Amino acid sequence: MTDLLTINNLVKHFPAEKKLFGKQDYVHAVNNVSLEVREGETFSVVGESGCGKSTVSRLINHLIQPDSGEIWFDGTETAHLNENEFRPFRQHMQMIFQDPNSSLDPNMRIFDLISEPLLIFTEMSDRERRERVRELLEVVGLSYNHAERYPHEFSGGQRQRIGIARALSVNPKLIIADEPISSLDVSIQAQILNLLQKLQKQFNLTYFFISHDLSVVQLISDHVAVMYLGFIVEKAPKKELYQHPLHPYTQALLSAVPIPDPKIKKQRILLAGDLPSNIHLPAGCPFNSRCFRCQDRCREEKPELREIEKDHFVACHFADL
Amino acid sequence: MSENNLLKVENLRTEFKISRKKSVAAVSDITFEINKGEIVGLVGESGCGKSVTSLSIIRLLNDTSGEITHGSVWFKGSNLLKLSDEEMRQIRGKEIAMIFQEPMTSLNPVLRIDNQLIEAIQLHTEYTKQEAREHALETLRSVGIPDPERVSRCYPHQLSGGMSQRVMIAMAMSCYPDLLIADEPTTALDVTIQAQILDLMQGIRNTRGTSILLITHDLGIVAETCSRVYVMYAGRIIEEAPVDILFSDPSHPYTQGLIASIPKLGLEAESLPFIPGSVPDITMMPGGCRFHPRCRYAMEICSQKEPELISINESQKCRCWLKTSEYSIKTENGESRK
Numbered sequence: 119m120t121d122l123l124t125i126n127n128l129v130k131h132f133p134a135e136k137k138l139f140g141k142q143d144y145v146h147a148v149n150n151v152s153l154e155v156r157e158g159e160t161f162s163v164v165g166e167s168g169c170g171k172s173t174v175s176r177l178i179n180h181l182i183q184p185d186s187g188e189i190w191f192d193g194t195e196t197a198h199l200n201e202n203e204f205r206p207f208r209q210h211m212q213m214i215f216q217d218p219n220s221s222l223d224p225n226m227r228i229f230d231l232i233s234e235p236l237l238i239f240t241e242m243s244d245r246e247r248r249e250r251v252r253e254l255l256e257v258v259g260l261s262y263n264h265a266e267r268y269p270h271e272f273s274g275g276q277r278q279r280i281g282i283a284r285a286l287s288v289n290p291k292l293i294i295a296d297e298p299i300s301s302l303d304v305s306i307q308a309q310i311l312n313l314l315q316k317l318q319k320q321f322n323l324t325y326f327f328i329s330h331d332l333s334v335v336q337l338i339s340d341h342v343a344v345m346y347l348g349f350i351v352e353k354a355p356k357k358e359l360y361q362h363p364l365h366p367y368t369q370a371l372l373s374a375v376p377i378p379d380p381k382i383k384k385q386r387i388l389l390a391g392d393l394p395s396n397i398h399l400p401a402g403c404p405f406n407s408r409c410f411r412c413q414d415r416c417r418e419e420k421p422e423l424r425e426i427e428k429d430h431f432v433a434c435h436f437a438d439l
Numbered sequence: 440m441s442e443n444n445l446l447k448v449e450n451l452r453t454e455f456k457i458s459r460k461k462s463v464a465a466v467s468d469i470t471f472e473i474n475k476g477e478i479v480g481l482v483g484e485s486g487c488g489k490s491v492t493s494l495s496i497i498r499l500l501n502d503t504s505g506e507i508t509h510g511s512v513w514f515k516g517s518n519l520l521k522l523s524d525e526e527m528r529q530i531r532g533k534e535i536a537m538i539f540q541e542p543m544t545s546l547n548p549v550l551r552i553d554n555q556l557i558e559a560i561q562l563h564t565e566y567t568k569q570e571a572r573e574h575a576l577e578t579l580r581s582v583g584i585p586d587p588e589r590v591s592r593c594y595p596h597q598l599s600g601g602m603s604q605r606v607m608i609a610m611a612m613s614c615y616p617d618l619l620i621a622d623e624p625t626t627a628l629d630v631t632i633q634a635q636i637l638d639l640m641q642g643i644r645n646t647r648g649t650s651i652l653l654i655t656h657d658l659g660i661v662a663e664t665c666s667r668v669y670v671m672y673a674g675r676i677i678e679e680a681p682v683d684i685l686f687s688d689p690s691h692p693y694t695q696g697l698i699a700s701i702p703k704l705g706l707e708a709e710s711l712p713f714i715p716g717s718v719p720d721i722t723m724m725p726g727g728c729r730f731h732p733r734c735r736y737a738m739e740i741c742s743q744k745e746p747e748l749i750s751i752n753e754s755q756k757c758r759c760w761l762k763t764s765e766y767s768i769k770t771e772n773g774e775s776r777k
Contacts, residue, residue: 166629166630166631166632167629273717273718274717275717276717303484303485303656303717303718304484304656304658304697304700304701305484305696305697305700305713305714305718306717307700307701308700308701308702308711308712308714309713309715311702311711312710312711315709315710316710330630332630332704333701333702333703333704334702336702336704336705336707337707337708337711360704360705370631371630372704374630374631374633374634375630375659375704376633376659376660376662376663377659377662377663377703377704377705378658378659378661378662378698378701378703379662379686379703380663380682380683380686381683381686381687386634386638388634388635388638389631389635391585392599392601392602392632393599
């Protein structure tokens with residue numbers, strides 16, 4: 119399997135609110151992130167709010183430009199292209215958003231919503247577009263009767279299906295899904311997850327999946343990266359990450375997920391305190407203020423991401439002990 | 440009513456006006472109870488009426504929109520629905536306190552934390568301002584806030600989500616209520632912070648004996664914190680069970696489907712079983728059992744008549760025709776008869 123997307127040492131800092139006469143501070147949203155997404159797989163990024171996972175997806179999709187680093191998509195370095203040069207690539211990377219209520223234009227009919235990308239990227243005739251919309255609606259489990267309606271006439275789950283149909287319309291290679299199910303009801307989440315998995319097989323899609331929910335990520339991923347304060351702290355094949363989490367943050371994150379089975383009594387690792395500010399990053403390891411294994415070395419020296427076992431990368435001084 | 444009982448809600452029905460002449464019942468036939476020192480879960484998806492139920496209990500519904508048309512809420516021997524507004528004010532905040540989903544929007548953004556706490560404390564006690572301030576600092580410390588002196592001088596926007604929720608809990612606990620109603624207290628928080636807050640709430644129950652009504656959509660939280668659970672669907676309680684039985688032997692088809700459909704950590708599966716369809720709109724409720732359009736066991740009777748919530752064994756109740764004596768025989772191979 120070849121890499122569809124490769125990210126090397128990506129950095130993005132946003133200017134923070136400036137104090138009069140003060141030094142300009144920066145929010146360190148993404149710090150030196152590198153990852154590879156193979157064709158046909160699901161690569162997931164997990165982390166808590168503010169860890170930079172959505173910024174990474176916006177960088178890939180060229181909605182913002184990185185400060186430094188490279189993004190290779192399908193053999194081309196895209197981070198430094200200008201908007202015109204990038205446009206053809208956007209056809210091949212489509213997004214599914216978190217909130218289907220605000221990501222669909224309320225004044226557009228479903229037909230127009232789904233066929234809009236076709237108008238932009240293809241030369242299809244009216245009849246071809248109608249056929250394509252019919253096909254797409256069926257693929258995502260809706261029917262062509264829905265095409266003349268408006269988004270408000272649909273439930274949250276159905277709207278997310280429409281968002282998926284819209285993303286699929288131009289045959290993308292990569293789908294960037296930013297928390298695609300977290301605004302949906304519990305009984306609907308499973309429907310959408312199953313749909314995403316079915317579509318991946320059917321169209322050989324590659325997913326870049328962003329989520330805070332570790333149980334969902336476990337279900338659909340091939341590779342998982344855990345982010346904390348804009349750094350990747352652990353990166354591994356899914357099975358490996360869930361069975362042998364090596365970074366203390368990954369371990370705490372996994373132990374904090376409530377398990378819907380009262381018979382399982384597990385030891386929860388309670389992390390002290392809150393996420394530190396990403397304006398003034400802690401010296402040394404970014405996780406040292408909350409780490410239960412923190413030692414002097416962690417406050418001084420920043421651990422690099424290193425390969426502990428094959429394909430299993432961890433940024434912790436004590437990962438192999 | 441047994442001696443151990445703290446709150447008993449009977450046949451509660453709350454209606455909302457949708458036009459001048461028409462109103463719809465958001466919840467009806469809601470009956471449940473909470474014992475002293477117990478953490479009880481009220482579970483359901485959005486729009487099932489769990490928040491309306493909690494707001495009805497402490498009478499926070501705005502008179503113009505929502506109205507409690509039927510039922511009673513017994514708390515320590517008196518019916519809360521019969522109290523005057525003044526008497527209710529004495530109970531609200533002092534004996535029954537509530538915390539909400541979004542700590543950021545529930546705190547007053549233009550008041551410092553200490554003033555908000557002092558206001559709540561002075562309203563319900565005879566403390567002087569100085570005593571109230573000391574008490575405020577003490578409650579902040581008791582909910583695990585480091586450096587309470589500094590935090591008490593902050594404005595809400597200076598605090599993180601987890602910290603604000605701790606402040607909310609401190610405020611709710613400042614008058615030592617007997618009942619704490621927590622409406623999705625951790626939904627807006629990250630998992631590691633959620634673990635801290637759940638731990639804190641269990642600690643409060645263990646040290647103070649406070650009863651907690653935990654309203655949530657997350658079955659994982661229910662499994663880890665509650666002892667008894669009520670499951671709601673479309674404005675009805677459809678199942679009641681002790682927590683271990685609910686997960687090992689759920690009786691209502693909705694509960695079964697819901698538990699099966701959540702991805703579980705440590706369990707790999709190719710695809711998830713799911714409940715087809717979606718939650719019905721409140722103005723267009725299906726006739727008969729409200730779950731029947733999505734139910735895989737639906738029979739003729741299900742679309743005609745709504746089942747009652749009946750006891751199916753000594754601890755479990757269920758609102759389903761399959762559990763009644765007339766219809767239980769007809770299920771496939773008698774599998775789900777019990």
